[in-house]
Amino acid sequence: MMRTRPLKVALLGCGVVGSEVARIMTTHADDLTARIGAPVELAGVAVRRPSKVREGIDPALITTDATALVKRGDIDVVIEVIGGIEPARSLITTAFEHGASVVSANKALLAQDGAALHAAAEAHGRDLYYEAAVAGAIPLIRPLRESLAGDKVNRVLGIVNGTTNFILDKMDSTGAGYQEALDEATALGYAEADPTADVEGFDAAAKAAILAGIAFHTRVRLDDVYREGMTEVTAADFASAKEMGCTIKLLAICERAADGASVTARVHPAMIPLSHPLASVRGAYNAVFVESEAAGQLMFYGPGAGGAPTASAVLGDLVAVCRNLRGGATGPGESAYAALPVSPMGEVVTRYHISLDVADKPGVLAQVATVFAEHGVSIDTVRQQGKDGEASLVVVTHRASDAALTGTVAALRSLDTVRGVASIMRVEGE
Amino acid sequence: MMRTRPLKVALLGCGVVGSEVARIMTTHADDLTARIGAPVELAGVAVRRPSKVREGIDPALITTDATALVKRGDIDVVIEVIGGIEPARSLITTAFEHGASVVSANKALLAQDGAALHAAAEAHGRDLYYEAAVAGAIPLIRPLRESLAGDKVNRVLGIVNGTTNFILDKMDSTGAGYQEALDEATALGYAEADPTADVEGFDAAAKAAILAGIAFHTRVRLDDVYREGMTEVTAADFASAKEMGCTIKLLAICERAADGASVTARVHPAMIPLSHPLASVRGAYNAVFVESEAAGQLMFYGPGAGGAPTASAVLGDLVAVCRNLRGGATGPGESAYAALPVSPMGEVVTRYHISLDVADKPGVLAQVATVFAEHGVSIDTVRQQGKDGEASLVVVTHRASDAALTGTVAALRSLDTVRGVASIMRVEGE
CATH class of the missing domain: 3.40.50.720 (NAD(P)-binding Rossmann-like Domain)
Known part of the structure; x- marks a missing residue:
């Protein structure tokens, strides 16, 4: 043998x-x-x-x-x-x-x-x-499918694309806009001539599908992964994040639902608190944060490419x-016995940071708050700032489903007093 | 089968x-x-x-x-x-x-x-x-002996004892002294009634021996590990560390010599730069930083006990x-084929932060500098502060062997103008 x-x-x-x-x-x-x-x-x-x-x-x-x-x-x-x-x-x-x-x-x-x-x-x-x-280079597949084989993984939260992390880190540390930071990443060889696969989250989505499959012992197809790129993240978003004690990262998030009966996988930019270990992952480095039932919080950090x-x-x-x-042996093969359903994005529950441009007149806040309440989205904090007859309203919600938030935003857009929705950013890692 | x-x-x-x-x-x-x-x-x-x-x-x-x-x-x-x-x-x-x-x-x-x-x-x-x-809970043995089986590990730098990290983190964040921080760790259940195994580095030394053995494919016995506890780390040391842009951690350090022909393993408190990923490992968490030839810098983070x-x-x-x-198979067994010699502490090369209490009179700095030069220890920076007829001299060296540093310190102690050596701390992770 x-x-x-x-x-x-x-x-x-x-x-x-x-x-x-x-x-x-x-x-x-x-x-x-x-x-x-x-x-x-x-x-x-x-x-x-x-x-x-x-x-x-x-x-x-x-x-x-x-x-x-x-x-x-x-x-x-x-x-x-x-x-x-x-x-x-x-x-x-x-x-x-x-x-x-x-x-x-x-x-x-x-x-x-x-x-x-x-x-x-x-x-x-x-x-x-x-x-x-x-x-x-980061050992991740082996730890997930072997080291944690006796544990129950509930969440994987990862910075799995070095190009986008380089760009976002640059925006965070220098106040640069997206295009300027992308140009620097391209000049330094961190971004390809056509950066679509990275900046639109396709690369991270493929990794999210693989990670979710292994973490949850369930087949997760690429089509199951919700994907949102980071090309629309602005310097203003970073300013908002800073006010929240946060930074912005493009995250691959694989989660088991609270009842354990389904899972979700998604890629999008999100605010995370500066105190979170992922917040300090700089440059083109990758890191993956894993939360499991017995082991608790683990993080794996290293160069994600090269x-x-x-x-x-x-x-x-x-x-x-x-x-x-x-x-004469084989290692662990595919483990998909759990075969949990993969829920659509609408069922994902998280917190949101929403910036609205509104008319600067009495009653607007009450109107806006009513729309949130009608859609079952509970507000954590609101900050109102007047400027030249217009005002901005920054709303941070408690945890709500993506479907409820989407309904809320659609209703807000239809209000006469809401001139525009400047940005919607999920808040993760709390 | x-x-x-x-x-x-x-x-x-x-x-x-x-x-x-x-x-x-x-x-x-x-x-x-x-x-x-x-x-x-x-x-x-x-x-x-x-x-x-x-x-x-x-x-x-x-x-x-x-x-x-x-x-x-x-x-x-x-x-x-x-x-x-x-x-x-x-x-x-x-x-x-x-x-x-x-x-x-x-x-x-x-x-x-x-x-x-x-x-x-x-x-x-x-x-x-x-x-x-x-x-x-941190997957470490498996990544080192399987994921990095095709790579060459040159250094392992780890916070592998949660009790001491809790105490040092407390000293760092509150300015508390060792005893006060230990008392709090004991009250909270992070330290045992007899904390000797933790605070004197015995626990970390055992882990260093295991890690070095696996990392270098070489048998490293517990006796091969140099060990220094952290009971003498003072609030003043933390103040010095802060001035250097550093914090202090009890580290287990396993290194391959620059020529690759030998290895060392040691446990002692050390200053590390705040920018180093290990610096932000708080409370009772553990983390191990691995430097390897192809993978580069990896870190594994999580709860080290419980x-x-x-x-x-x-x-x-x-x-x-x-x-x-x-x-009908077995996993990887012991891998000790490299059988590299384990060098004694005297051959370890690192940087040092030395605080001296000296007489406040002309020529002292020249005398001190001469002693360093005579022992082949090159000085990076010196800071001199006078106070009440006495002065303190803080010397940060370039890289030098432990033997050379020990010789330097002995010679410094014999100088009339040196009243005392207030502290010697290694500087790692740069």
Whole structure:
């Protein structure tokens, strides 16, 4: 049962992450051998541009035919760091069919097709590991699905996108507007030329789907995740947050309902108190805060992206699946037995910070307060400020459902005395 | 190979942690069954005081004969939450001999006899897991030995004792002295009647030995860990720290030497910059900061003690070892292949903050500076303050070895113009 021959690894993709994986496999070969109990050998590297010079990689290993590499028949582990849905999905499926275990860093694919891929892994008695898919180097998948396997996770609150955290941190610390902060992030290489996936929350939503699935032992599809980007966060919002003793973060929030019978997953900007551990996560760092029944509040912090950090997570998984192959075992597969319903955004309960531009005349506050009351949204505090015939009204609510808040806002907009709803921001982490 | 019969668990110890383990095993039995793939059954509970009422535990399971329980022959997993060296060590050894895997929360035993216990586990093809032994609920052992298995850890910097962190946080936030803060910790139940193990750093030293061993794949014995308690930290030290933009924490520090050829492990109070993530760890919380070559800087944060948090870690291990038993596999055992030498404290290199009481006359600074220079300790900053014919001199050094610093201090003490060395504090985390 124990294999003493080298374990053969096929690397699919050799960009920022893949080249680091290859480098570490070479420079730290002795350590990997000692930790696995057998040598691991890079048996092939599938790339799109074979002519590119790749330092430290034997050119004989390079191929453009990823499918042939995966089908070779002697591959023990396939590392997929191509990203995107296809051809990654087909290649991973083919890998399982040919007896390989798979390590992937592909959040989009896992969020969309995790269930099918896990089923394929199980059908062939192989492992599918993907620590690198969420929050880069931060050990998160393994702690959630193994360390907390005897506990009940009630909430996961995470900063899982470094680009947006860099932008929001910059806005917070310098008073810059969104565009200015984005420009700086782009100039420094923290944001891509097309930052849509990051700033519109698509990247974080994929991670939220993966985290919610593992945390709640329930399949959570990408479509189940409510998503709101952070492009409309303004310097004024940060000023409001400061007055509340808060800052603003783009959060991925996975919650079990109070009655335990359903779960929700969402991504949106939110105010969190400065005293919350997530508030002090600066720059492009990621951090995930986990609340569980027995363990209480845990936080995992580290670099959420980058070649070397992501490679660290990939290699940790590589060691694990190689150990499993040597022992003739598999690690924990998909755990979706709880099969809890995923509730829509309307059922999410939280607090809200609402800024209204209103007419500066008597009775407006009473009118506004009545609208909140009629929709069952209880007000915590109101602050009124007059300026040049107009006034602003800042309302902070107690906990209310998103549906009730949406109804309230629609009704407020229809009031003659409400000139506009300047901003609505959820308040989390209290 | 797959067992469908229930897995039988013997619980040794039923105090604060054990009773929580038993409670969760009962109340969350269905979840545990789903996650393991087979039911787990509490087969016996060994206690010292059988007459004590234990809510939710079938009295028929209670025994005072732990040895007989472990030898029964049908036990799959032994959970040891007795603590201390004996009888825990004999019971664990006996458990392996009778075919059980072991989950332990026993930091003292693991720090002292980890190698022998791991060897016993391996000899019998069973698991020894002990996530709960270090930093309570915080997943740390598993991330270090599995998630970072493909990386190279260079430093572990941890707040691993909640009692001392509570006391130091109190001193920092209120300006209280050590005794006053200790009294409050005792009154609130954060400190034991005899706080020696905590405040003198024995508890943290055991955890440092375990962490260093795992991080560096090297056996680190408790005797290898330099240990200094925090009973002599004063309000004046906190004032000095504040002037430096620092706070003071009792840290467990495990480091690989710059040349990679040796490691050190130590526990002592140290100044760390307020900007360091560990600086904002408040109250009785624990946090461990890990620096590794590829992943960069990671931090793990959470409750470091308490019945339920520790039980969460124990149950995570229980699920893992049960899965392994079902799959006929074992998890990663001891990894000590690197076998690096553990250097004595004299070779540790760090920065120092030294407060001297000196005569207030010309030439003193020159004399003092000469002593530092003669011992090869380079000075970063000096601040001189006169008061009533005496003066104080605060020296912050560049990085120097502990041996060089010790030599410097001895020479300073022999100067006529140096009335006393008020405090020496290491500066870490920069």
